[in-house]
Amino acid sequence: xxxxxxxxxxxxxxxxxxxxxxxxxxxxxxxxxxxxxxxxxxxxxxxxxxxxxxxxxxxxxxxxxxxxxxxxxxxxxxxxxxxxxxxxxxxxxxxxxxxxxxxxxxxxxxxxxxxxxxxxxxxxxxxxxxxxxxxxxxxxxxxxxxxxxxxxxxxxxxxxxxxxxxxxxxxxxxxxxxxxxxxxxxxxxxxxxxxxxxxxxxxxxxxxxxxxxxxxxxxxxxxxxxxxxxxxxxxxxxxxxxxxxxxxxxxxxxxxxxxxxxxxxxxxxxxxxxxxxxxxxxxxxxxxxxxxxxxxxxxxxxxxxxxxxxxxxxxxxxxxxx
Amino acid sequence: xxxxxxxxxxxxxxxxxxxxxxxxxxxxxxxxxxxxxxxxxxxxxxxxxxxxxxxxxxxxxxxxxxxxxxxxxxxxxxxxxxxxxxxxxxxxxxxxxxxxxxxxxxxxxxxxxxxxxxxxxxxxxxxxxxxxxxxxxxxxxxxxxxxxxxxxxxxxxxxxxxxxxxxxxxxxxxxxxxxxxxxxxxxxxxxxxxxxxxxxxxxxxxxxxxxxxxxxxxxxxxxxxxxxxxxxxxxxxxxxxxxxxxxxxxxxxxxxxxxxxxxxxxxxxxxxxxxxxxxxxxxxxxxxxxxxxxxxxxxxx
Numbered sequence: 001x002x003x004x005x006x007x008x009x010x011x012x013x014x015x016x017x018x019x020x021x022x023x024x025x026x027x028x029x030x031x032x033x034x035x036x037x038x039x040x041x042x043x044x045x046x047x048x049x050x051x052x053x054x055x056x057x058x059x060x061x062x063x064x065x066x067x068x069x070x071x072x073x074x075x076x077x078x079x080x081x082x083x084x085x086x087x088x089x090x091x092x093x094x095x096x097x098x099x100x101x102x103x104x105x106x107x108x109x110x111x112x113x114x115x116x117x118x119x120x121x122x123x124x125x126x127x128x129x130x131x132x133x134x135x136x137x138x139x140x141x142x143x144x145x146x147x148x149x150x151x152x153x154x155x156x157x158x159x160x161x162x163x164x165x166x167x168x169x170x171x172x173x174x175x176x177x178x179x180x181x182x183x184x185x186x187x188x189x190x191x192x193x194x195x196x197x198x199x200x201x202x203x204x205x206x207x208x209x210x211x212x213x214x215x216x217x218x219x220x221x222x223x224x225x226x227x228x229x230x231x232x233x234x235x236x237x238x239x240x241x242x243x244x245x246x247x248x249x250x251x252x253x254x255x256x257x258x259x260x261x262x263x264x265x266x267x268x269x270x271x272x273x274x275x276x277x278x279x280x281x282x283x284x285x286x287x288x289x290x291x292x293x294x295x296x297x298x299x300x301x302x303x304x305x306x307x308x309x310x311x312x313x314x315x316x317x318x319x320x321x322x
Numbered sequence: 323x324x325x326x327x328x329x330x331x332x333x334x335x336x337x338x339x340x341x342x343x344x345x346x347x348x349x350x351x352x353x354x355x356x357x358x359x360x361x362x363x364x365x366x367x368x369x370x371x372x373x374x375x376x377x378x379x380x381x382x383x384x385x386x387x388x389x390x391x392x393x394x395x396x397x398x399x400x401x402x403x404x405x406x407x408x409x410x411x412x413x414x415x416x417x418x419x420x421x422x423x424x425x426x427x428x429x430x431x432x433x434x435x436x437x438x439x440x441x442x443x444x445x446x447x448x449x450x451x452x453x454x455x456x457x458x459x460x461x462x463x464x465x466x467x468x469x470x471x472x473x474x475x476x477x478x479x480x481x482x483x484x485x486x487x488x489x490x491x492x493x494x495x496x497x498x499x500x501x502x503x504x505x506x507x508x509x510x511x512x513x514x515x516x517x518x519x520x521x522x523x524x525x526x527x528x529x530x531x532x533x534x535x536x537x538x539x540x541x542x543x544x545x546x547x548x549x550x551x552x553x554x555x556x557x558x559x560x561x562x563x564x565x566x567x568x569x570x571x572x573x574x575x576x577x578x579x580x581x582x583x584x585x586x587x588x589x590x591x592x593x594x595x596x597x598x599x600x601x602x603x604x605x606x607x608x609x610x611x612x613x614x615x616x617x618x619x620x621x622x623x
Contacts, residue, residue: 058418104603111357111416116602119548119595126592233544237429244422276437283429290423291408 013164020157024150036153036221038262039160043214045242045254045261046163047207052240053248054176055203056183057106058114061121063235064101065094065208067128069215070230074140075133077220087216094212098204106200109186118233125231139226142219149221156217163210168251179203183249211239237282245285247298256297325581328460333570333577335466338473339531340569343546344553345480346524348565351554352497353517356406357416359424361525361550362543363431368394368529369538370435376446383446383534384468390530391523398522401427402515435540445537469531476527477566480520484562493517497560545591552598558608567609572597 023035044062052058072090073083105116129137170176178199181189190196219225229235242261247253264281268274274281293299343365350358371390375381381389405427409420453464484490492513495503504510532538532546553572557564572594579585579593605612 056418058422104599107603108606110418111421112602112606114418114421115357115548115551116599118544119598122545122548123592123595126589126595130586130589277433279429279433279436283426283431283433286426286429287405287423290419290426291405294419 017161020161021154024153029149032149032153034262034266036156037265038259039156040214040218041238041242041258041262042160042255043156043163044211044239045246045258046160046167046251047210047214048239049243049248049250049254050167050170050179050207051200051203053243053250053254054171054179054183055200056249057200057204058240059117059204060114060233060236060240061101061117061124062207062211062239063231063233064097064121064124065211066215066218066235066239067124067225067227067230068094068097069212070219070225071128071134071140072212073216073219074142074225078140078143080143083216083220087213090212090216091209094208094215095205098208099201102201102204106197106204121231121233121236125227125233128231129227134227137227139224139229142223147220147223152217152221156214156221159210159213159217164251164255166206166210171251175199175202180249241282241286243296245289245296247296250298253296253298260297324459327458329577329581330574331458331460331462332466333574335462335470336577337566337569337573338470338477339528339535340549340553340573341566342473342476342524342531343528344550344557344565344569345477345562346521346528347550348554348557348559348562349493349517349524350521351416352560353493354406354420354514355416356409356420356424357551358521358525359421359547360401360427360431361521362547363428364394364398364522364525365529365532365546366538366540366543367431367435368526369533369542370439370444370540371526372530372533373439373444373446373538376448382448383530384472387472387527387530390526394526395519395523398519399515401522402518406518407511407514432540439540441539443537443539446533448534451534465534469535472527472531476524480524481562489513489516493520545594548598549594552594552601554608555598555601555606556608558610561610564608564610571609 020035020039024032027035044066048059048062069087069090072093073086076086076089077083101117101120105113105120108116128134134140178189178194181192181194182196182199186196215230218230222229238261242257243254244257245260246255246257264278268278268281289296293303295302346364347358347361350356368390371393372383372386375386375389376383405423406420409417409423448465450464450468454461455464455467456462482490484494492503492508493516495506495508496510496513496517500510503513528546529543532542536542549572553568554565556568556571557566575597576590576593580590585593601608607614
């Protein structure tokens with residue numbers, strides 16, 4: 001029983017996972033689409049949380065990785081490649097790009113890093129809209145052919161489960177702890193022998209790879225992508241908001257955020273008045289969370305239940321100065 | 323040679339607007355150590371306010387500045403009183419919390435504009451929008467020249483306020499050292515509120531003027547925010563003279579790159595983003611930082 005006490009979420013998670021994997025046998029296509037969407041958001045939020053939550057490096061440029069994964073899959077599928085090859089290749093390209101971007105920008109701290117990532121994301125979108133082989137701003141379409149939704153569903157749900165397991169495992173081990181140390185005090189972490197640049201690069205690369213695979217699956221599911229859909233700033237925004245609202249630097253937080261956001265999105269798409277005010281909701285949530293509970297839903301829960309967090313607050317930086 | 327002069331003059335005209343756009347960001351950063359991401363949303367909202375005044379009352383965009391700037395000054399103070407002042411202060415540098423809070427404000431402003439004016443692209447047409455004058459063999463648009471004139475006026479005004487008035491001296495004092503300023507009896511909270519108002523008013527002036535040059539949507543302003551940020555980083559974050567120099571440098575690089583290299587127009591925005599990342603990484607102290615490094619080396623020799 002000690003094992004379950006150390007991992008209290010495990011039985012629930014296993015139950016949830018088997019329900020998700022059995023769903024295609026019983027559920028309708030509409031429900032499966034919603035579940036697919038949730039899994040997609042869980043991957044994005046949890047992967048982002050590795051760098052943004054654990055290590056405290058808030059990046060607003062993650063749509064670049066979704067885009068790289070999506071474009072690799074679509075462009076190579078048009079050249080006759082199979083998804084089994086394009087997904088890993090997209091992940092590899094995203095890793096390469098994450099290192100390319102990370103090497104200079106990780107020398108920046110806190111908000112300066114964040115602003116630089118807005119710049120990187122914008123530059124990528126501008127360039128993807130201007131290039132010939134990406135189809136410019138009108139985007140590209142998957143080759144016509146049979147599309148297996150169930151296969152895509154299993155892949156996405158599987159990816160979400162792998163991401164969660166990986167994140168939960170990393171949090172308990174040296175790598176997760178070194179990221180945590182970087183978030184709390186980067187100089188102290190360096191002094192204790194953490195190679196902060198390498199740890200940040202690794203977290204960035206890992207999350208980039210996961211996000212890129214999700215992007216590839218996104219492209220196969222929707223059959224059509226454009227810079228406006230996968231390189232969009234709003235996508236980067238959603239990726240950041242989910243873990244923030246849920247609770248940065250925790251394993252459950254991004255999942256809660258992702259579930260909330262996919263629910264919101266399903267509701268929003270159904271009602272035109274809500275669809276026109278989604279930025280009110282996003283912005284309002286961000287303001288409320290930052291003013292009242294920077295630890296998000298998880299922090300709120302801990303406050304309500306009165307349980308002191310096992311670790312110091314997973315906030316990027318709330319230092320009350322003199 | 324003639325082309326060189328024309329490109330240089332164009333850069334100068336652009337630099338005026340860039341400086342106005344960046345001063346608001348610099349004042350707020352200086353006094354509060356906050357990066358105002360809502361700056362872009364405020365510029366966008368001011369552009370729409372100018373548009374509305376023009377549609378409803380036929381007010382000239384440059385005349386409407388007299389209404390828009392004070393109104394946004396009040397809006398900025400209100401934003402400070404309702405949101406910003408409740409944030410925990412950070413002495414080490416800008417906190418993530420303030421950045422994300424203001425990001426939320428930006429999103430709300432975007433949605434506000436979308437709810438009122440819809441998502442269509444809007445633009446303001448005046449009798450002189452298409453006019454231009456010939457100087458030194460180059461043609462310069464009348465709106466560009468007017469924008470430059472107004473920018474110059476507003477910058478001179480701000481400099482006078484900062485140098486000659488108690489308020490200005492207090493703002494500069496808090497920028498240099500908040501604790502020392504408070505010890506000398508400056509009410510730092512009040513100064514922060516006023517500084518946020520001034521920053522917002524400058525964002526509004528920049529937005530109004532941008533609306534005479536560009537078409538806009540509720541999504542407008544992001545690339546200008548990045549340019550403004552690039553400029554204040556170039557200027558060394560805290561120096562108001564640095565901002566002017568940074569604006570000149572960015573404007574010259576952009577204009578010369580598009581005139582003398584074959585970088586396509588669609589990639590032009592990428593220049594400032596790339597420059598931003600390069601400067602942040604290679605010279606975090608901006609141009610003043612670089613200057614000091616060289617100075618020190620010269621002295622050491």
